[in-house]
Amino acid sequence: MYQYDAIDREFLVDRSNEFRGQVQRRLAGELTEDQFKPLRLMNGLYLQLHAYMLRVAIPYGSLNAAQVRRLAWIARTYDKGYGHMTTRQNIQFNWVKLKDAPDILDALAQVDLHAIQTSGNCIRNTTSDPYAGATAEEVDDPRVWCEVIRQWSTLHPEFSYLPRKFKIAVTASARDRTAAKVHDIGLMLRRARDGSLGFEEIVGGGQGRTPHVGPTIKEHLPVGRLLSYLEAVLRVYNRHGRRDNIYKARIKILVAALGAEEFGRQVEEEWAKIDAARADLPDTELARIRGAFASTPFETLPAVSEAFEAARVASPALQRFVRNNLKPHKKPGYAIVEISLKAQGQTPGDVTADQLDVAADLAERYGLNDVRVTHAQNLVLPHVKLDDLPAVHAALAAAGLATANIDLASDIIACPGLDYCALANARAIGVAQDIAAKFADEDRAETVGELKIKISGCINACGHHHVAHIGILGVDKKGEEFYQLSLGGSGAEDASIGKILGPALPADKVAGAIDTLVEAYLGLRTGEERFLDTYRRVGLEPFKEAVYVQAD
């Protein structure tokens, strides 16, 4: 894991002190709300329905045990004992008081955490693969490049007042767990035939009210040229992105208006003007950053653990957990363990302070001091020995964290919705809980298989509904909550935008409609098809008929 140095730490302390002064001036009436709002947003502090909300960055989704414990302490001390994992590898605290916010920033800074780049029209916290450094699929460690981007983009003077917010995702695996193609920039690390590493540069993806799967504007950007190329992309966007209309200000609108080819041409033109020696990262600095991620102290272990094999035979619960929550590790004798935050009745992505402490303890004792958060609002212990899995599973189960449903129908992404969010039109959490209840029978959920259901409480699409196998969008119809269903989206490497199924449904009809869609799928699927595969083969009509004929 990357370690902050004295300069980083001093910077965070300064930042926190600066914000403390700004809060004091606001409370004293020396700053108006209009003057203060952008300042608090630059520190991740929003005013929501019931209180202030503080969004804390988890750069590329990576935490150590001390950081997780500190988040737990903040949840207990300043919130109601909870944190909420977001869909962009951040954590939100929903009950923060303005007067406490500077103290919370101080507490975060002591463990190298902060809320910078979690709001405002800047380059936001970079998303990455939660399996980074653990999966055999990757061609390089994406965290190295995320850290490079973090250092380059933090308070970047030229890119702190962009036309709109700007989100970057980096993945180094063919299987995309970052939703790279619906980010402003998606960087997919690839190895060329000659062995050289490069980024496929995808620009202009996005969700919100105008969803786009981003086009590729450069197939193979040599990795050493990353920063100068990003600078060129951002400069073209900063110059031509629309500032007159907030709904047309994201880079996806500019790329769509110009066309990917023309946008790419303008970037190349800009790139040619940039002094590479100034803009690109020196090899020595890259080596220093790479060194921070190269030292994971793996042991040499046999590929098969007898203790683990005996335990899974004896425990159907462990067996189910293994089937759904364990992913293969690059090192023999290790596994990647996903921790679902989607138990029955749980608010998707909510985690209690006690559960955070359990995750921290397990990471420290069994997981090489490493915890990851995923954009699907779950946690990951990336490096667990197979020998230790029975103990880890038992500890997770005791804390209510052993729900064996990763990527199943009850593993639903949901934004906070109208229960918390000042922008929302409809609730998302209750709908998610109702749908999850339909799949409480774990055997049935496994029979249905991979099914990504995602719910947003408004068109801003924080719940990623456009890229869900079944997407659900809350809308306000004359003050009542209605939900629009869409099918066939994907946020993975086979990215696509879902198609609207039909007229929006009232809240109490949504879970039943999902059940109907699933039953229709089970009747239609052939072989090993996932829901998405069946939809792509048969199209919208059979599903539309199933839901709306029954509704009539």
Next chain:
Amino acid sequence: MKAITANRLLDGEVVFWKAGQWVDAFGDAQLFDHDDAAVEAAVATGKGQPTVVVDVYPIDLTPSEGHWAPVSYRERIRALGPTNEPTHGKQAEGGEAIDALRHAAGAARSTGRVDLIRRK
């Protein structure tokens, strides 16, 4: 019938206007019966207190179980707390006024809120 709401600057708490003061419980809010001038005057006073409250606006009310409740669903959630955590927020206190809010069935957009967004 109308009431006036805002968020308290210091902690973000939802508050309601009551005769020159800001109170936490919707049940304690001052009710304005077809007196637009009084509503406007109170909103103006609230907006003149930028170190006390932010986002001051009036909300429309509807009768519910012998009490009054906001017509807008959003405003009822503000007056109660999040529906996913019944022990969080104002609803934790319980009582008749809270029950009336929970059972209210009115549906309309929060007009005061829409005006606020439009102004921004």
